[in-house]
Amino acid sequence: MNRIIATDLDGTLLNSSNKITEYTKKIINLLIKNNIFVLASGRHYLDVEKVRNFLNIKSFMITSNGARVYDLNNKLIFKNDLEEAVTLDLCNIVYTDTDIITQVYQRNRWYINNNKLENNFCPSLTSLQYTYLDLKKFNYSKVNKVFFTSKNFQKLYELKKKIMDVWGAKVNVHFSVPGCLEVVSGKTSKGHGLTLISKLLGISLNRFIAFGDGMNDRDMLSIVGKSYIMQNADLHLKNLLPHVCIIKSNDEDGVAQCLHDIFIQNNKII
Incomplete structure (x- = not known):
């Protein structure tokens, strides 16, 4: 080999x-x-x-x-999935910010809270069909990744710092590209x-x-x-x-x- x-x-x-x-x-x-x-x-x-x-x-x-x-x-x-408390916080942290899309992978499902193209929404990058992320009905267990997309890079940089300050080693937070901030378990x-x-x-x-x-x-x-x-x-x-x-x-x-x-x-x- x-x-x-x-x-x-x-x-x-x-x-x-x-x-x-x-x-x-x-x-x-x-x-x-x-x-x-x-x-x-x-x-x-x-x-x-x-x-x-x-x-x-x-x-x-x-x-x-x-x-x-x-x-x-x-x-x-x-x-390895995100802890439920972490997922709950991540799903809520910028949910109401209209400049950012909150996106979640849970098993074989993809959830989003808005689909504005100006927020770097790229449905062509996946074969999954998205479902609206309803915070009141969503089950926060068994989530493998939460990610945030936006063309407002400054907001994403500030969000990264906030997430790291709150959750530290419990999460790995990285930009896959400048407009996409991805969060997975620290393990x-x-x-x-x-x-x-x-x-x-x-x-x-x-x-x-x-x-x-x-x-x-x-x-x-x-x-x-x-x-x-x-x-x-x-x-x-x-x-x-x-x-x-x-x-x-x-x-x-x-x-x-x-x-x-x-x-x-x-x-x-x-």
């Missing part, structure tokens, strides 16, 4: 049209014979599964920023998911390669043997990990080009 290759999806493996190019698919399918892939995303399991099925490969899946982890046979091997992250996979396979994290572009990729990129940041990545991520190699953007097949350079020489897989 050569390597474990972990990659984020949005802004990394997917281009700006939220698609995987045929070139990227070709490279991954060439390498899957001798390597194991991990698709690590903030997306819901059902949406990550669609990407994996398009690639036509078996892969580990770290979904909802690590709240759910699935093995090569699609078996759930880890789950959950992409890095935690990779550590679990490392132990399960008995393969050192030094044998892992990781690709990412957002702040929710930071711990994943920090713990592996070799990591790469996309040219289009969040500037904060680049500044926090100044020694990590910058590769071409997601619109230039950056991940696939990098994998080609690492594993394919003179048209032979090494």
Whole structure:
């Protein structure tokens, strides 16, 4: 076994049209014979599964920023939900703010409190059908992720600080992109998911390669043997990990080009 290759999806493996190019698919399918892939995303399991099925490969899946982890046979091997008290607070904290959408993943359901496009509402990024988030009727148990979207970045930065001040280590709070603030359990992250996979396979994290572009990729990129940041990545991520190699953007097949350079020489897989 050569390597474990972990990659984020949005802004990394997917281009700006939220698609995987045929070139990227070709490279991954060439390498899957001798390597194991991990698709690590903030997306819901059902949406990550669609990407994996398009690639036509078996892969580990770290979904909802690590709240759910699935093995090569699609078996759930880890789950961790937000505490009910935390979920209750998060659902209420900016519920009445018309500049922010409060969004919730609970099992295979997606809840929102408004669908204004000016608040960075992006229904095209998921196959889930949303349901209105009614605070009086909502069951606050078994929620794997709460996230907030807005084009008012300042409000989201202030919200992040407030959440961290109140809940501290009980939560992991990160921007996947500047307009999307995501909150999961403090016991959950992409890095935690990779550590679990490392132990399960008995393969050192030094044998892992990781690709990412957002702040929710930071711990994943920090713990592996070799990591790469996309040219289009969040500037904060680049500044926090100044020694990590910058590769071409997601619109230039950056991940696939990098994998080609690492594993394919003179048209032979090494």
